[in-house]
Amino acid sequence: MRRAGGGSNTKPRSSDVPDRFDYMALPARVLFGRGRTAEVAGEVRRLGRKRALVLSTPGHRALGERVAALLGDVAAGLCANATMHTPVEVTDDALATLRRLDADCTVAVGGGSTIGLGKALALRTGLPQVALPTTYAGSEVTTTVGETRDGVKKTQRSPQILPDVVIYDVDLTLTLPPALSATGGMNAIAHAVEAMYAKDANPMVSMMAEEAIGALARSLPRIVANTADIDARTEAQYGAWLCGMCMGSTTMGLHHKVCHVLGGAFDLPHAQTHTVVLPYVVAYNLEAAPTAMRRIAQALGSTDASVGLGALAQALPVPRSLQALGMPASGIDDAADLVMRDAYPNPRPLERATIVDMLSRAFHGSAHTTSGATH
Ligand code: NAD
Numbered sequence: 171m172r173r174a175g176g177g178s179n180t181k182p183r184s185s186d187v188p189d190r191f192d193y194m195a196l197p198a199r200v201l202f203g204r205g206r207t208a209e210v211a212g213e214v215r216r217l218g219r220k221r222a223l224v225l226s227t228p229g230h231r232a233l234g235e236r237v238a239a240l241l242g243d244v245a246a247g248l249c250a251n252a253t254m255h256t257p258v259e260v261t262d263d264a265l266a267t268l269r270r271l272d273a274d275c276t277v278a279v280g281g282g283s284t285i286g287l288g289k290a291l292a293l294r295t296g297l298p299q300v301a302l303p304t305t306y307a308g309s310e311v312t313t314t315v316g317e318t319r320d321g322v323k324k325t326q327r328s329p330q331i332l333p334d335v336v337i338y339d340v341d342l343t344l345t346l347p348p349a350l351s352a353t354g355g356m357n358a359i360a361h362a363v364e365a366m367y368a369k370d371a372n373p374m375v376s377m378m379a380e381e382a383i384g385a386l387a388r389s390l391p392r393i394v395a396n397t398a399d400i401d402a403r404t405e406a407q408y409g410a411w412l413c414g415m416c417m418g419s420t421t422m423g424l425h426h427k428v429c430h431v432l433g434g435a436f437d438l439p440h441a442q443t444h445t446v447v448l449p450y451v452v453a454y455n456l457e458a459a460p461t462a463m464r465r466i467a468q469a470l471g472s473t474d475a476s477v478g479l480g481a482l483a484q485a486l487p488v489p490r491s492l493q494a495l496g497m498p499a500s501g502i503d504d505a506a507d508l509v510m511r512d513a514y515p516n517p518r519p520l521e522r523a524t525i526v527d528m529l530s531r532a533f534h535g536s537a538h539t540t541s542g543a544t545h
Pocket of ligand 1: 227231254255256280281282283284286304305306307308309310313314315316335342343344345347348351352440441
């Protein structure tokens with residue numbers, strides 16, 4: 171049997187369809203388009219709800235207030251304390267506010283942190299959620315939430331966590347600075363790349379992944395050149411949505427494992443770490459997933475997936491080495507041990523020596539492979 175995204179198939183695309191796969195669609199209503207934040211009150215009413223609690227971070231309180239004003243008589247109030255990594259104390263406070271205001275749904279406006287708070291509340295209450303994403307993180311279309319208790323982040327998966335309605339309004343993304351747009355976009359691409367060769371890859375997800383990689387690869391350099399480019403922002407938001415769907419529908423592999431290890435062990439920044447590591451992991455997996463890699467390269471307009479990702483990163487204001495992110499050189503060996511432990515499923519078996527070599531290259535920002543492929 172051929173695998174959907176990887177395997178040993180090297181035949182032309184017409185024969186890429188695997189002979190067996192599973193696909194489960196995640197139910198959500200998606201409204202995509204400029205200015206559609208204005209439809210938020212209608213969406214709350216459509217859910218049969220009357221008292222929406224708006225969620226935002228403290229930094230986006232003004233945006234939260236604007237959304238509460240748009241909700242009018244279906245607004246219950248605003249809770250502007252969403253925090254990175256969803257600490258349970260913050261969720262407990264928000265839950266008390268939700269109960270005090272007798273809210274019957276939440277409307278989260280913000281990035282992955284704010285949407286994470288909405289998901290954590292849904293996990294505890296079963297209340298429906300509307301999400302208005304302002305970044306390219308993609309959390310709004312997944313059934314997972316990572317929560318932090320006593321400094322330890324644990325991820326849970328449940329259908330109850332999936333937001334019921336997502337409003338993608340490009341206007342909400344225009345203030346995202348170039349560097350955050352670029353690393354957030356590369357982080358999104360990483361979800362699509364790993365979905366292509368996931369153990370549970372399937373043709374629907376691969377189709378979305380290829381489309382998503384192309385959309386982001388085309389739009390990110392244009393956004394960096396002009397952050398107010400509405401066409402480019404729209405294409406990036408479309409790509410980010412699809413990347414979120416890819417991550418929500420498949421099991422991530424070596425790349426995500428490496429990034430989780432580096433983030434946890436050395437407190438490296440999330441999206442930047444993904445951006446640096448991705449071409450190296452793709453080079454590692456290149457020969458183990460030829461069909462996926464051919465499609466990734468094609469989406470990038472390159473002949474090689476790793477080279478294409480390197481070239482895209484080169485065109486963006488992003489860090490290019492783990493050293494630049496603050497990882498200590500002495501951490502490479504420990505990181506390799508952690509990557510080998512409880513390994514995520516991956517098309518190429520993990521070989522410690524090669525993982526050490528890959529991490530060393532990513533640490534120095536040198537060529538992606540021994541053959542010297544970079545960009
Ligand atoms: P975030 O929400 O913390 O936003 C990152 C930064 O961007 C913050 O400083 C925020 O204030 C700022 N920001 C957000 N929108 C902005 C805008 N439009 N203009 C200017 N600044 C803006 O984080 P994120 O990058 O969106 O997401 C990362 C978090 O989400 C992590 O905690 C990650 O674990 C989680 N996440 C979860 C999933 C999932 O499926 N559960 C998926 C992706 C990410």
